[in-house]
Amino acid sequence: MNYTEIMIRYGELSTKGKNRRSFIDRLHGNVAKVLQNFPQLRIHPKRDRMHINLNGADAQDVMKRLQVVFGIQNYSPSIRIAKDLEEIKKTALQMVQEQYQEGKTFKISTKRADHDFIYDTNQINLAVGDYVSDHLPEIKAEMRHPDIKIQIEIRFDGAYLSSQTYQGAGGLPVGTAGKAGLMLSGGIDSPVAGYLAMKRGVEVEMIHFYSPPYTSEHALQKAQDLTVKLAKYAGHIQFIQVPFTEIQETIKQQVPEGYLMTVQRRFMLRLTDLITKKRGGLAIFNGESVGQVASQTLESMAAINDVTNTPIIRPVATMDKTEIIKIAEEIDTFDLSIKPFEDCCTIFAPTRPKTKPTIAKAREYESQLDVDGLIEHALSGIKVMNITPFDHFLEQENQEIESLL
Amino acid sequence: MIYFDNSATTLIEPTVLKTYQKVSQDFFGNPSSLHHLGDQAQQILNSARQQIAQIINCQTDEIYFTSGGSEGDNWVIKGTALEKRQFGNHIITTNVEHPAVSNAVHQLEKLGFEVTYVPVDKSGHINPQDVQAAIRPETILVSIMAVNNEVGAIQPIKSVAKILQDYPNIHFHVDAVQTVGKDLAAQIQDPRIDFMTFSGHKFHGPRGVGFIYAKNGRRIAPLINGGGQEDNRRSGTENTPAIVAMARALRLATQDQVAQAKLQNHLRQMLYQHLQNLDNAVVFSQLDTSFAPHILCFALRGVRGETIVHAFEQEDIYISTTSACSSRKGVEPITLAAMHVPDQLATSAVRVSLDANNTISEMQQFIKALDKIYQHFQVLN
Numbered sequence: 001m002n003y004t005e006i007m008i009r010y011g012e013l014s015t016k017g018k019n020r021r022s023f024i025d026r027l028h029g030n031v032a033k034v035l036q037n038f039p040q041l042r043i044h045p046k047r048d049r050m051h052i053n054l055n056g057a058d059a060q061d062v063m064k065r066l067q068v069v070f071g072i073q074n075y076s077p078s079i080r081i082a083k084d085l086e087e088i089k090k091t092a093l094q095m096v097q098e099q100y101q102e103g104k105t106f107k108i109s110t111k112r113a114d115h116d117f118i119y120d121t122n123q124i125n126l127a128v129g130d131y132v133s134d135h136l137p138e139i140k141a142e143m144r145h146p147d148i149k150i151q152i153e154i155r156f157d158g159a160y161l162s163s164q165t166y167q168g169a170g171g172l173p174v175g176t177a178g179k180a181g182l183m184l185s186g187g188i189d190s191p192v193a194g195y196l197a198m199k200r201g202v203e204v205e206m207i208h209f210y211s212p213p214y215t216s217e218h219a220l221q222k223a224q225d226l227t228v229k230l231a232k233y234a235g236h237i238q239f240i241q242v243p244f245t246e247i248q249e250t251i252k253q254q255v256p257e258g259y260l261m262t263v264q265r266r267f268m269l270r271l272t273d274l275i276t277k278k279r280g281g282l283a284i285f286n287g288e289s290v291g292q293v294a295s296q297t298l299e300s301m302a303a304i305n306d307v308t309n310t311p312i313i314r315p316v317a318t319m320d321k322t323e324i325i326k327i328a329e330e331i332d333t334f335d336l337s338i339k340p341f342e343d344c345c346t347i348f349a350p351t352r353p354k355t356k357p358t359i360a361k362a363r364e365y366e367s368q369l370d371v372d373g374l375i376e377h378a379l380s381g382i383k384v385m386n387i388t389p390f391d392h393f394l395e396q397e398n399q400e401i402e403s404l405l
Numbered sequence: 406m407i408y409f410d411n412s413a414t415t416l417i418e419p420t421v422l423k424t425y426q427k428v429s430q431d432f433f434g435n436p437s438s439l440h441h442l443g444d445q446a447q448q449i450l451n452s453a454r455q456q457i458a459q460i461i462n463c464q465t466d467e468i469y470f471t472s473g474g475s476e477g478d479n480w481v482i483k484g485t486a487l488e489k490r491q492f493g494n495h496i497i498t499t500n501v502e503h504p505a506v507s508n509a510v511h512q513l514e515k516l517g518f519e520v521t522y523v524p525v526d527k528s529g530h531i532n533p534q535d536v537q538a539a540i541r542p543e544t545i546l547v548s549i550m551a552v553n554n555e556v557g558a559i560q561p562i563k564s565v566a567k568i569l570q571d572y573p574n575i576h577f578h579v580d581a582v583q584t585v586g587k588d589l590a591a592q593i594q595d596p597r598i599d600f601m602t603f604s605g606h607k608f609h610g611p612r613g614v615g616f617i618y619a620k621n622g623r624r625i626a627p628l629i630n631g632g633g634q635e636d637n638r639r640s641g642t643e644n645t646p647a648i649v650a651m652a653r654a655l656r657l658a659t660q661d662q663v664a665q666a667k668l669q670n671h672l673r674q675m676l677y678q679h680l681q682n683l684d685n686a687v688v689f690s691q692l693d694t695s696f697a698p699h700i701l702c703f704a705l706r707g708v709r710g711e712t713i714v715h716a717f718e719q720e721d722i723y724i725s726t727t728s729a730c731s732s733r734k735g736v737e738p739i740t741l742a743a744m745h746v747p748d749q750l751a752t753s754a755v756r757v758s759l760d761a762n763n764t765i766s767e768m769q770q771f772i773k774a775l776d777k778i779y780q781h782f783q784v785l786n
Binding site: 218397400401402404 | 424431449452649
């Protein structure tokens with residue numbers, strides 16, 4: 001079938017009242033971003049639906065890109081033909097034949113935007129249905145649960161026929177819920193948290209702590225590659241790399257072993273908070289899961305959370321590890337996440353961290369440090385980088401190796 | 406130029422050479438170094454090993470890199486001798502092996518090891534029963550080549566493997582240097598084989614690199630000690646560019662091997678059938694499946710082999726007397742002597758060895774040149 005357009009149905013957008021216009025605009029922008037390699041496309045965002053005029057582009061290729069755009073409930077490839085009943089009949093039959101197998105039922109369903117068209121919807125349904133039945137005598141019509149449903153829309157510029165509907169990614173268009181910082185380590189959980197944040201329309205910026213020479217270039221590249229995997233949902237993502245070596249070394253020297261981790265996390269959160277606020281973010285996302293490790297007990301969370309009153313959202317807080325892994329596999333971050341490079345969380349991990357730190361103790365140990373000076377110094381060394389779905393970091397090398405072998 | 410001397414060596418494949426050059430420059434780090442350059446080199450080395458293991462159909466940690474076929478043969482033979490000395494001092498091999506095997510066992514003989522040389526019949530094949538008969542309680546190694554490099558006879562490796570199933574302590578080594586890309590795996594590979602030797606330059610890879618397959622659990626003493634590379638078994642900084650280039654060459658040589666072996670066999674048939682028409686030509690290789698598809702050994706009565714080689718050279722065609730290794734030394738062909746071919750005839754023998762690059766039209770030109778040379782020497786005789 002030579003499809004001429006793809007029709008997109010919006011998800012929760014339809015319920016968003018006055019914000020509708022801005023939601024549609026944002027979705028339009030996000031769709032345009034994932035389709036930027038198809039210059040021939042024309043995208044028409046309408047109140048109820050978005051139409052993508054293919055202009056010769058391959059429908060399958062375009063639909064593959066649409067799969068990752070949040071805010072799309074579903075989409076159908078359709079074909080535009082002249083508003084001529086004979087032509088409509090022939091095309092409808094062709095569509096039925098493409099999917100028909102013995103025993104399958106069908107339905108023709110017509111909508112008319114152009115009420116001047118000489119036939120009304122019932123006449124069209126009947127005429128086309130009869131035509132299909134004449135050519136496929138064994139096929140049965142079924143109004144309630146047809147196996148094959150041909151939708152015909154008579155618009156002003158032509159007749160549009162479609163028969164297949166694909167599920168979209170759901171959720172809300174990325175960016176409609178505002179901006180937030182995501183603490184991205186390189187493990188399994190934080191990319192999943194980022195994915196779930198984006199699914200609810202949040203524009204996330206990655207904040208990654210980097211501790212050379214304790215962590216290698218590979219650990220950084222791994223975090224960047226994870227960002228590449230997530231960038232396809234947003235078009236592009238800002239990756240902010242924060243130098244953390246000096247802070248870790250200072251803490252190691254001055255804080256008792258049991259509180260190393262708690263104080264470290266408090267610094268990370270402070271830095272994330274400051275960076276996020278400065279960049280117009282409204283909340284912080286992270287991959288903490290209650291009770292998973294020492295730093296993620298409720299006591300730890302409270303002791304760490306103490307440094308800010310910015311909302312901290314933990315999308316995987318109540319998930320089991322297996323549930324998190326399932327999502328990580330679906331979004332293709334799992335294999336990368338389990339690559340064994342030291343990250344900033346593992347390298348200074350105390351052998352016996354406190355699982356029940358107190359806020360008072362954490363504050364007390366910290367009071368001996370030049371908190372503001374350390375923070376300011378770290379902030380002066382951050383690097384921001386724009387990452388797109390087409391970038392490669394760690395994998396660049398793999399690809400080169402593959403091409404040589 | 407027509408190059409029909411592919412059992413001696415092959416022309417390096419252009420993209421393999423490119424890989425060699427690129428790896429030399431972009432992955433020059435020592436794979437043992439801890440820094441990024443070392444990581445990179447280690448990574449590409451691992452990938453090469455993985456690719457080779459996949460093609461050979463074994464585990465990645467069963468592949469060890471060497472400097473080529475001679476080192477592989479020497480290592481397995483002497484390494485077995487060193488490793489298993491306390492269990493016995495007897496080795497079984499054939500009397501048609503490549504000098505890398507036969508001279509390695511000669512050296513061991515001088516050190517007190519005992520060697521049984523299994524004979525071949527007049528077609529160049531050993532009889533597996535002779536191997537069975539030669540086995541003693543103190544036998545530690547059986548080493549048999551898969552494809553004879555002079556006449557192309559495929560030895561009955563699987564039958565020997567079957568016999569050796571009853572002697573699980575004996576190392577079974579197969580010199581497989583002449584087998585790559587000839588669609589012979591099904592005929593040769595057997596789970597009872599413990600070691601196999603391969604050489605890169607026989608399949609369009611670079612010189613100075615090869616690998617052995619060493620079955621997990623089978624130990625041979627290292628011959629080259631040092632920094633502990635190759636799992637402590639073969640020291641020396643890894644020859645990364647050559648290894649990666651060889652892995653590529655192996656992939657290229659094996660990916661279409663069924664069709665390519667068929668074509669080579671067809672070319673060999675063309676020549677074989679033509680030689681049947683020449684009264685004074687004697688063919689030592691046969692067309693049946695007990696011979697490799699790419700080697701044909703024949704003689705023109707009364708003309709020395711080297712004379713024929715030079716006569717073809719004048720036509721820009723390159724072949725060899727039986728094996729490149731013995732040809733310059735003027736020694737008589739080992740395999741033909743073992744097949745009891747009379748000396749007079751054996752010194753007249755030449756070898757044509759084909760490859761995936763050769764074409765039907767090249768063989769037609771070769772046959773034309775052969776007729777001319779044949780006529781010329783008929784008149785002189």
